[in-house]
Amino acid sequence: MKELLHIYENKAPEIVFNWKDPETDAEGWTVINSLRGGAAGGGTRMRKGLDMNEVLSLAKTMEVKFTISGPPIGGAKSGINFDPGDPRKKGVLERWYHAVSPLLKSYYGTGGDLNVDEIHEVIPITEDVGVWHPQEGVFNGHFKPTEADKINRIGQLRLGVIKPIEHTGYSPDTSRKYRVADMITGFGVAEAVRHYYDIYGGNVKGKRAVVQGFGNVGAAAAYYLAQMGAKIVGIIDRSGGLINEDGYGFDEIKALFLGKKGNALVGGSDMLPFDEINERIWHLPTEVFVPCAASRLVEKEQVGSMIEAGLEVISCGANVPFADKEIFFGPIMEYADGKVGLIPDFISNCGMARVFAYFMEKRVPIDDEMIFNDTSRTIKKAILNIFNQNPSPNNISRTAFEIALKQLI
Numbered sequence: 307m308k309e310l311l312h313i314y315e316n317k318a319p320e321i322v323f324n325w326k327d328p329e330t331d332a333e334g335w336t337v338i339n340s341l342r343g344g345a346a347g348g349g350t351r352m353r354k355g356l357d358m359n360e361v362l363s364l365a366k367t368m369e370v371k372f373t374i375s376g377p378p379i380g381g382a383k384s385g386i387n388f389d390p391g392d393p394r395k396k397g398v399l400e401r402w403y404h405a406v407s408p409l410l411k412s413y414y415g416t417g418g419d420l421n422v423d424e425i426h427e428v429i430p431i432t433e434d435v436g437v438w439h440p441q442e443g444v445f446n447g448h449f450k451p452t453e454a455d456k457i458n459r460i461g462q463l464r465l466g467v468i469k470p471i472e473h474t475g476y477s478p479d480t481s482r483k484y485r486v487a488d489m490i491t492g493f494g495v496a497e498a499v500r501h502y503y504d505i506y507g508g509n510v511k512g513k514r515a516v517v518q519g520f521g522n523v524g525a526a527a528a529y530y531l532a533q534m535g536a537k538i539v540g541i542i543d544r545s546g547g548l549i550n551e552d553g554y555g556f557d558e559i560k561a562l563f564l565g566k567k568g569n570a571l572v573g574g575s576d577m578l579p580f581d582e583i584n585e586r587i588w589h590l591p592t593e594v595f596v597p598c599a600a601s602r603l604v605e606k607e608q609v610g611s612m613i614e615a616g617l618e619v620i621s622c623g624a625n626v627p628f629a630d631k632e633i634f635f636g637p638i639m640e641y642a643d644g645k646v647g648l649i650p651d652f653i654s655n656c657g658m659a660r661v662f663a664y665f666m667e668k669r670v671p672i673d674d675e676m677i678f679n680d681t682s683r684t685i686k687k688a689i690l691n692i693f694n695q696n697p698s699p700n701n702i703s704r705t706a707f708e709i710a711l712k713q714l715i
Contacts, residue, residue, distance in 0.1 A: 310711040332388035337365040340380035345447030348383035349419030361385035363633040371652040373710040375659035390421035407435045413447030463665040473674035492526020494657030495623040498649045501686045511535030514592045519599030521569035523623040532559035540587040543571040547583035598623030606638045622651040647699040657681045
């Protein structure tokens with residue numbers, strides 16, 4: 307596996323598009339690792355300090371993810387080095403998407419990512435520059451549909467992604483009109499835990515869980531885990547967190563979800579300062595860990611403390627959550643993989659990529675239950691495939707990478 311990984315990581319990307327904004331100091335890159343299947347896909351992120359290497363690593367990650375979610379295309383990513391809190395953000399994005407629009411119409415499909423919103427920024431801005439949908443390039447490059455079929459499928463994709471969830475089993479509050487795009491990634495992270503126990507033995511009900519990050523992904527993962535009967539014993543967010551060694555139940559997690567301020571946890575008087583929660587949370591008795599904050603945060607010592615406290619499974623909501631310098635499989639991830647059931651990000655957080663594939667591949671009813679069940683089945687199939695090659699709960703990620711890389715090299 308490591309030899310395959312070395313070959314894959316060191317292969318140069320096919321296309322690197324570099325842009326410098328004429329009106330600010332913003333700089334952006336689209337990296338297309340390959341045009342496998344005639345197209346490539348990957349979201350657009352923005353943060354101060356981002357560089358081309360970060361975009362390249364994420365493009366390679368997307369290509370691995372597509373071996374699970376489909377369609378069988380190449381990986382890509384866009385990144386803009388700019389402060390997303392700057393009031394000039396909208397203008398930067400408008401000029402960026404104008405510059406990259408020829409790729410988006412030909413062979414590249416994009417979406418939202420860190421600090422760039424799919425529904426309120428990507429879709430309306432790309433429409434304004436003449437792109438039918440941010441995934442139009444995947445339709446044209448990979449599916450090559452007739453004009454009529456492209457119109458129909460883009461229509462269903464557009465409606466499906468922004469569809470308000472009406473099914474009470476999938477929405478914390480149907481009156482607030484949470485959308486598929488808001489919930490599906492966290493849903494997949496939680497479903498990966500459920501499928502892990504179903505396949506390798508055990509039951510998620512009653513398991514104690516720690517959640518890192520309480521944005522869209524972490525909050526949704528906590529919500530669905532609590533719905534399954536897991537007990538959330540700790541939540542760590544960028545400004546602080548909460549600990550309840552008896553575990554927060556479903557109603558309490560639902561209230562925390564609905565009480566979020568933007569992407570931030572609001573815990574009232576129970577909220578602990580970040581330094582205190584960061585000192586205590588890694589030592590809590592817990593069986594489940596879902597890292598859903600930024601990439602490359604989780605240290606080896608933190609993993610080791612959780613293992614000593616009874617950790618059984620990690621379901622990655624963040625891309626590359628471990629503080630390794632390697633693109634994919636560094637020493638911290640390898641250590642964790644050898645000790646507990648580690649479900650890699652390209653399986654556990656494939657929900658949004660799978661939704662895109664689901665609506666692009668065929669005409670389907672735009673139905674909450676069908677959309678969410680499709681993501682669940684996709685994750686279950688991937689974990690079963692790993693189990694059939696490696697029935698041990700250890701080295702799950704190593705086996706998953708080997709399966710994926712054999713398809714790409």
